[in-house]
Amino acid sequence: MEYIIGIDVGTTSVRGALVDKIGNIVEIAVESITTWNPEPDFYEQSSNQIWQSCCRVMKKIISRVSPASIKGIGFDATCSLAVFDIKGKPVSVNKKDIDDQNIILWMDHRAKKEADDINQTKHQILKYVGGHVSLEMVIPKVLWLKRNHSRCWKKAHHYFLLNDFLTWKCTGEEYRSLCSVVCKFNYEALPTGSSGWNKEFFEIIDLIELSEDNWKKIGSNVINPGTLCGKLTLQAAEEFGLLPGTPVAASLIDAHAGSLGVVGCIAENISPQFHKRLALICGTSTCHMWQTPYPVYVPGVWGPYYNAMIPKMWLLEGGQSASGKLIDHIIDTHPATSSIKNNLQNQHISNYLNSLLRKLAEKKQISLDELSNEVHVWPDFHGNRSPLADPTFRGMILGLTLAKDEENLAVLYLAVIQALAYGTRHILQEIERKAGKKSIESIIICGGLCRNDLFVQTHANAMGLPVLIPEQSESILLGAAILGASVAKFYSNIEEAVLHMAGPAKIIKPNLAVTNYHAKKYAVFMEMLNFQNKIKQTMNF
Structure with missing residues (x-):
């Protein structure tokens, strides 16, 4: 071998x-x-x-x-x-x-x-x-x-x-x-x-x-x-x-290695064309990678970069400076967390919270997404990388109460994940506005957060697009290996290596029944942006 x-x-x-x-x-x-x-x-x-x-x-x-x-x-x-x-x-x-x-x-x-x-x-x-x-x-x-x-x-x-x-x-x-x-x-x-x-x-x-x-x-x-x-x-x-x-x-x-490792993954009835896919490489932060055959200039989004990843294509790179780190921060600083962790047995706390949210939704006879109806989050706790390109932006939470039980944590955790999805929606909205057309037909998510079912489904629901999860979970390592395959002469070029090595992907379809709910929450999300800008003007910073 x-x-x-x-x-x-x-x-x-x-x-x-x-x-x-x-x-x-x-x-x-x-x-x-x-x-x-x-x-x-x-x-x-x-x-x-x-x-x-x-x-x-x-x-x-x-x-x-x-x-x-x-x-x-x-x-x-x-x-x-x-x-x-x-x-x-x-x-x-x-x-x-x-x-x-x-x-x-x-x-x-x-x-x-x-x-x-x-x-x-x-x-x-x-x-x-x-x-x-x-x-x-x-x-x-x-x-x-x-x-x-x-x-x-x-x-x-x-x-x-x-x-x-x-x-x-x-x-x-x-x-x-x-x-x-x-x-x-x-x-x-x-x-x-x-x-x-x-x-x-x-x-x-x-x-x-x-x-x-x-x-x-x-x-x-x-x-x-x-x-x-x-x-x-x-x-x-x-x-x-x-x-x-x-x-x-x-x-x-x-992040570019992660994108290289997933952009060629295979999914039934999903276009394999690179420019129709937005790759999210999710870890401590999230990078949003889009390959396009032509340059698109988007304020607040890095690029376009020529030849930066796939030869003869342009790369646009959006991002969130804190995603996985933000979720961890919200969990770690909540009063209910220590007691939950003390009772967990070989289970990650996010899995516990996901299960708790499903039970709450069933009890209230509403969709899980709607549990956050009264809680809204602006996720820029470490500044905004894209599309505002403003490191002075700060996080915001609307809907806080004196409650400190695990249900309160679960709903706040859900609202944070939704806010990260709306951040992605904001980036995609600006890309497509400047591109002058809707090009992106699917989202690929890799990195640690792709193993969180709630994170994945929320992005599908909030974006109204199918999400692909590569069966090969180590996408960044695979991307690095694709580079090695190129110099090993296993394939004639990087594109060929990508298409032969990426492998199949699982499709997560959006729940269209909650489309209107996410449209309203996204409108609140954008109002929070406007409100923070007004605060900055009032306080002269």
Whole structure:
């Protein structure tokens, strides 16, 4: 047998999968990683720890096969910024100068002022990020380091997105994936072939130093995801337990790997065309990925990015900065949670709440959806990524009472899930408004939240669209493995690998009986947006 390996570095763990030619996952291993939160809105990680976790994961998943059977490796990771000196050693990104903490995590919001200053330039390049660069992207963070951390700024010689650090560490080659630089570094990629760094933009935002030595610090050599970026060095091979010379693919950001892993899934009577599907990659946050054959410019939605995932297609990327994390927060901070957890036996609390909601609906003789009639939520507890592109937005809950029992928690939990679905509806509404037509006919959900039946059915009901759940639950790992399959030459190109490896999907149809209910709740949702804007105007912020 011949295999490929997919490695996924998420927010809280490193995961690896041994995958065969047709997309079957043979082995999985997981290692946790640490996140430091030294100040409010500061989140940092360690590239050394992540690399060591990758090595342990790799050895676990190949323990029962020959190293010679591994024909390709693909990586994905969070869109976090990793900083290194001229010798390739980590450089601290925190004020305590702990060099091992050299990664600014994607969810770090320290660079708000820098993002605001960049956006005030209104440079034409910002049209590729929905008109506003996000403080979760890389360039505002680099500018923050220049303004606030002179030691790091002076020592920094390499700025890598985390996924590109991994391929560099494996191969010694300083290639950047086009996915990384076009989506997070404000790199321009066009179908005319006129691609590259915009020197005028970096000069205006006071980062012209990055252009030195042919842009070496942020990427002189940019290649498409899934193309060969190098082969395992002797040292990397020894640390992994693999053979030197094993091919390594140019990487993807984790959400993009998830989208790659699901966009080709097969479902009866559902169009297989990529541009008719919206992929939701759900975890701590949610990313909304849409591939289109033509560019669509949507304020507050990242992109369009050319060639960022599927060759010769444009990618639009919406998102919610807190989704799984928001659900956990609501549950963890409710007074009823501790007593529920004390009585649970090998059952996740969300499953318990889902069951409780079904019983409540049956008791009241209404649909489960309607239990939230008096409770409404605006879900931006960590700012709005899309389509408002405003990190100052905050969460709102309407309908609070003094109740603190488990039924109160269950209804609030339902209202939060519905609010996340309405956030997706808001993003899709803006995409289709700018596209000038309704293109999206189905939604694909992958990631941890796809295992929550209530979350999935609520999205189908609130959107009025069928939801596809891939039978292969590890979509992000599969997406990373598809990259490996490309350099292993199992398939002639990424598109062919996607269509052969994605596998079948289960269809969740919307309950059309609650369409009118969700239309009314969505109207309330949009009124909450208007009300928060009025509050901001009144309070002058």
